[in-house]
Amino acid sequence: MCGESLTFVEGYLAIDDQQQPAKGLVDLRNDIKQFYRIKFQLRPVGLELVDRGGWTYFCTFESCRCREDVFKALFQMPIHNSIYWAHVTPFRSTKRLRQSLTKKWLRGALSNFEYLIELNALAGRTFNDVTQYPVFPWVLADYTSETLDLTKDSTYRDLSKPMGGLGAKRADQFKDRYAAMSSDGFDGSPAFHYGTHYSCSAYVTYYLLRLEPFASMAQELQYVSENLHSWIDLIFGYKQRGQEAVNALNVFMHMTYEGTVWYSLSLIIHPLLREATMAQIENFGQTPSKLFNSPHPARKVPQLQVHSSLSTLLTHAQDLRGAGVLVPPRFKKAIDWGTGSVALRSVKPKAALLVCVESCHLSAVTCGAVSADGLTFVSGGDDAVVNILECTKVHGERVLTHKGKLTGTLVGITFGNNEDTL
Incomplete structure (x- = not known):
């Protein structure tokens, strides 16, 4: 996006753009996700900001010093959604970010495409x-x-x-x-x-x-x-x-x-x-900025060790269709399903398994829905069976009780807003 003028004012980016008048103010603390140093005509005077909605702001400054002052101010500002201010891995410099990206790529956490995009x-x-x-x-x-x-x-x-x-x-x-x-x-x-x-x-x-x-x-x-x-x-x-x-x-x-x-x-x-x-x-071309002063480490792709026969690995390949749904009204639990089973889990911490009902279906569970009160769950599978489960508490423990099934049906499962319908 190219504005007629961009002004940084107390945590906001003020935009004067006749073509996009709706984007008048950008909240730097809450909206900005990434920002990079950018050259403009081979001069170190550019700065690119990317917000959460995908809007890009390409700013040019009168001098490199002015650009660096703004860049340092952005680092010091608590921009909550910035990749530099992640709660787990705060990166207070591009050097540390680059080193972290390289380590991720070396261990296979980033694809070649993702790594090259970041570089x-x-x-x-x-x-x-x-x-x-x-x-x-x-x-x-x-x-x-x-x-x-x-x-x-x-x-x-x-x-x-x-x-x-x-x-x-x-x-x-x-x-x-x-x-x-x-x-x-x-x-x-x-x-x-x-x-x-x-x-x-x-x-x-x-x-x-x-x-x-x-x-x-x-x-x-x-x-x-x-x-x-x-x-x-x-x-x-x-x-x-x-x-x-x-x-x-x-x-x-x-x-x-x-x-x-x-x-x-x-x-x-x-x-x-x-x-x-x-x-x-x-x-006629511009060479990218230099990022590394020494040889880049090589990525060693680990060889996958297979200790089972190929037929064992592919027996249920088409049945891996896991999915899930949050349980209303508090949405602190979730019901998920996979190959024939249905499980109730807590959302936090670490998706702890509360109860699991095995062999609800003879094949993969393909769909599911939960009622508005969170007490009834209905699942459907490739075996043309619709199972009805009731989620209740027994002696303080959550249980899923099988209440019945419909066989030989090909109908979809939905729940209405006012009353539960099948």
């Missing part, structure tokens, strides 16, 4: 700026086979090399270019391997490059999981710049990197040269 956000990439769109690896190499075999390593590209380094012939061409530019000086500009970038506004807007479903599936498989750290080193890590980037054949034009141009823009006096520099930044 892109921390590196200043956003879906709301086509010049800094999130970047993902090109993982497949086989585009000739009629059937794609995702179990073969040869199906995937070498993630330790940039796209220009795939193939000895291409790699030699870019090495020769860099060597020639280094020796000749190339009009005083730093040498580079590639004159184009892997992400720019034209690719996003006109080529419409997106993750295809088969690419998303391949991105989560074992080969990519075990080698993704190498690609992260190139894009977000220690091989992004410096001698390591030269060795990895990973150097782009100097104007694509953060911190190489923005400070000198004010020194460019000639308006045409300044305009050309800005056009270069906005149209």
Whole structure:
């Protein structure tokens, strides 16, 4: 969202936007979920805020110092729904958040896609700026086979090399270019391997490059999981710049990197040269911010040890349809069901099991409903049986008593608002 002006006032974000007058004030303490540092025209002056409803506020400031003052103020403010202020794991810095995300990914708590989305956000990439769109690896190499075999390593590209380094012939061409530019000086500009970038506004807007479903599936498989750290080193890590980037054949034009141009823009006096520099930044690619200064740890995908036969594992595969419903009027208990059984549990603490009725149905329980007073529960299953259970207290203990059943029926189970009906 782009407002005409944004003003931070005592815990609120005031928006002056003629197109969206309804979004006049945003309660930072209760509405904001995430906020990130964002570059704007390669200058560290942007800040992106995301609220619980999915609205995004892209703010630009006059200077980096002004942006940092607001960023620090947001960290100090008790924003209750922010990922930085979670009650279990409070993150008071982006560094700690990044470290936590890496640990989650390494142990399998985050998928490759989820982890890359978070790294892109921390590196200043956003879906709301086509010049800094999130970047993902090109993982497949086989585009000739009629059937794609995702179990073969040869199906995937070498993630330790940039796209220009795939193939000895291409790699030699870019090495020769860099060597020639280094020796000749190339009009005083730093040498580079590639004159184009892997992400720019034209690719996003006109080529419409997106993750295809088969690419998303391949991105989560074992080969990519075990080698993704190498690609992260190139894009977000220690091989992004410096001698390591030269060795990895990973150097782009100097104007694509953060911190190489923005400070000198004010020194460019000639308006045409300044305009050309800005056009270069906005149209020909921007490299993400560097997140890691050392090699990214590799993710070890654990091998699943199967101690049962495959037939045992798949015997009831189609019956796993567990579901549940809260019990009115206080909604402190829940009734859930699965393969033939019905259970009554307390919602807190830790969903403790209170009572379970086994073998209500000969197959999976497919649906259920509870009456408005919470005393009657009706379940239906694939066996064409409708069971009626009564929830009562006996000597202070909750019990589910089987009151009857209807067989050979195919009707659905619903409860009316005024009176219970079947």
